[in-house]
Amino acid sequence: MNDDQKKALQTLKTAKGQIEATIKMMEDDRYCIDVSNQILAAQSLLKKADLLIIKQHINNCVREAFEQDQGKEKVDEVIELLAKVIGK
Amino acid sequence: MNDDQKKALQTLKTAKGQIEATIKMMEDDRYCIDVSNQILAAQSLLKKADLLIIKQHINNCVREAFEQDQGKEKVDEVIELLAKVIGK
Amino acid sequence: MNDDQKKALQTLKTAKGQIEATIKMMEDDRYCIDVSNQILAAQSLLKKADLLIIKQHINNCVREAFEQDQGKEKVDEVIELLAKVIGK
Amino acid sequence: MNDDQKKALQTLKTAKGQIEATIKMMEDDRYCIDVSNQILAAQSLLKKADLLIIKQHINNCVREAFEQDQGKEKVDEVIELLAKVIGK
Numbered sequence: 001m002n003d004d005q006k007k008a009l010q011t012l013k014t015a016k017g018q019i020e021a022t023i024k025m026m027e028d029d030r031y032c033i034d035v036s037n038q039i040l041a042a043q044s045l046l047k048k049a050d051l052l053i054i055k056q057h058i059n060n061c062v063r064e065a066f067e068q069d070q071g072k073e074k075v076d077e078v079i080e081l082l083a084k085v086i087g088k
Numbered sequence: 089m090n091d092d093q094k095k096a097l098q099t100l101k102t103a104k105g106q107i108e109a110t111i112k113m114m115e116d117d118r119y120c121i122d123v124s125n126q127i128l129a130a131q132s133l134l135k136k137a138d139l140l141i142i143k144q145h146i147n148n149c150v151r152e153a154f155e156q157d158q159g160k161e162k163v164d165e166v167i168e169l170l171a172k173v174i175g176k
Numbered sequence: 177m178n179d180d181q182k183k184a185l186q187t188l189k190t191a192k193g194q195i196e197a198t199i200k201m202m203e204d205d206r207y208c209i210d211v212s213n214q215i216l217a218a219q220s221l222l223k224k225a226d227l228l229i230i231k232q233h234i235n236n237c238v239r240e241a242f243e244q245d246q247g248k249e250k251v252d253e254v255i256e257l258l259a260k261v262i263g264k
Numbered sequence: 265m266n267d268d269q270k271k272a273l274q275t276l277k278t279a280k281g282q283i284e285a286t287i288k289m290m291e292d293d294r295y296c297i298d299v300s301n302q303i304l305a306a307q308s309l310l311k312k313a314d315l316l317i318i319k320q321h322i323n324n325c326v327r328e329a330f331e332q333d334q335g336k337e338k339v340d341e342v343i344e345l346l347a348k349v350i351g352k
Contacts, residue, residue, distance in 0.1 A: 001117070009114045012127075016107045019100060019134075026097045029089070032145040033169055039100075039138045040172055043131055046107075047350050050127045055343045057120040058322070063335055066327045079319045081121055084128055086311050086349055087263020135262050143255045146234065151242045159239055167231045173262055174223050175351025177293070185290045188303075192283045195276060195310075202273045205265070208321040209345055215276075215314045216348055219307055222283075226303045233296040257297055260304055 004056035008049045015045035050085065054078065092144035096137045103133035138173065142166065180232035184225040191221035226261065230254065268320035272313045279309035314349065318342065 001009070022038040058078065065074040089097070110126040146166065153162040177185070198214040234254065241250040265273070286302040322342065329338040 001114075005114065009111065012107060012111050012114065015130075016104060016111065019104045019107065023097065023100050023104065026089075026093065026100065032141050032149065033165055036138055036141050036145075036169055037172070039134050039141070042103075043134050046127050046131050046134070047347075050124055051343055051347055051350070053120050053124050053127070054346065055339060057124075058326070058339050058342070059336060061120065062322070062326075063330045066330055071327055072323060075319060075322050077121055078322070079315055081124055081128075082318065082346070083311075083315055084125070086315070135259075139255055139259055139262070142258065143251060146238070146251050146254070147248060150234070150238075151247055154239045154242055160235060163231060163234050166234070167227055170230065170258070171223075171227055174227070177290075181290065185287065188283060188287050188290065191306075192280060192287065195280045195283065199273065199276050199280065202265075202269065202276065208317050208325065209341055212314055212317050212321075212345055213348070215310050215317070216345075218279075219310050222303050222307050222310070226300055229296050229300050229303070233300075237296065253297055257300055260301070 002056055002060070004052045004059075008052035008056075011045055011049040011052065015042050015049065018042040018045060054081070090144055090148070092140045092147075096140035096144075099133050099137040099140065103130050103137065106130040106133060142169070178232055178236070180228045180235075184228035184232075187221055187225040187228065191218050191225065194218040194221060230257070266320055266324070268316045268323075272316035272320075275309050275313040275316065279306050279313065282306040282309060318345070 018038065019042050022035060022042060025035050025038060062071060062074045062078065065071045106126065107130050110123060110130060113123050113126060150159060150162045150166065153159045194214065195218050198211060198218060201211050201214060238247060238250045238254065241247045282302065283306050286299060286306060289299050289302060326335060326338045326342065329335045
């Protein structure tokens with residue numbers, strides 16, 4: 001596992017803890033807007049993890065594919081993923 | 089807890105399970121694009137939970153505030169939250 | 177037209193100017209990342225206009241519907257819209 | 265201009281037309297939810313244009329940078345842009 005993947009994994013674990021805390025808040029009947037802000041914090045962590053994964057994917061898999069003249073398919077795959085990420 | 093809150097709580101628990109599965113995938117060194125798609129699925133669940141919370145918040149807290157002529161502040165609070173949700 | 181609608185209309189007009197400037201940048205063959213940042217600025221303006229429209233919609237149409245005990249359908253309509261806005 | 269850039273430019277022009285139509289709708293005092301849906305359609309076009317620009321950027325600028333062992337900085341630049349695109 002490279003550095004970006006390690007950071008992504010750590011961020012996912014933090015996101016999991018964040019969601020556990022949010023579940024606890026709902027069970028304690030906390031104010032909806034506060035719960036919603038906690039969900040946003042979890043989403044922000046997931047986006048961060050996702051960007052780290054995409055970054056190392058381009059730096060490794062896509063770079064290697066370019067070297068073997070098979071970059072276009074790999075880039076298409078990344079763009080298809082990004083289309084889902086940005087909700088297109 | 090009203091029905092929408094119960095559904096939101098259940099959805100958060102599903103999102104937690106989804107993130108646990110994604111952590112496992114990373115530890116098993118699965119293909120980056122597949123991991124990223126799993127993160128997207130977790131984000132989709134968080135958005136669903138968030139919408140349920142906002143929905144019941146408008147139907148309850150905001151409606152009651154309108155009845156007491158204090159709706160505007162509550163709507164401002166919701167819009168401020170939505171601004172963060174949509175990344176404005 | 178109320179104040180929030182006037183602001184939304186003005187913001188849409190600014191967004192239109194922003195897109196015209198971005199089109200010009202592409203025709204002048206400017207650096208892709210700079211073009212992309214200009215598109216982001218236009219999207220940010222559209223989000224701002226959208227939030228203003230949703231805000232005055234809740235403050236007016238939804239509030240009136242609550243007074244006539246028909247709020248739930250109006251809120252469902254707003255939530256359906258928000259689901260599209262946040263890409264759920 | 266390559267094919268993806270041409271498509272992006274055409275999509276930006278369509279987005280401009282879409283915003284002009286939305287401005288007209290607001291001036292005609294059309295229903296807020298309908299106006300908001302038109303704004304969403306414009307945002308969807310901008311996202312499409314942005315993805316085309318990012319795609320050809322990776323296929324050209326980033327690929328060339330990899331060949332000169334300067335890929336990492338270019339990827340960092342793309343990821344910084346994506347962080348803004350996805351609202352992180």
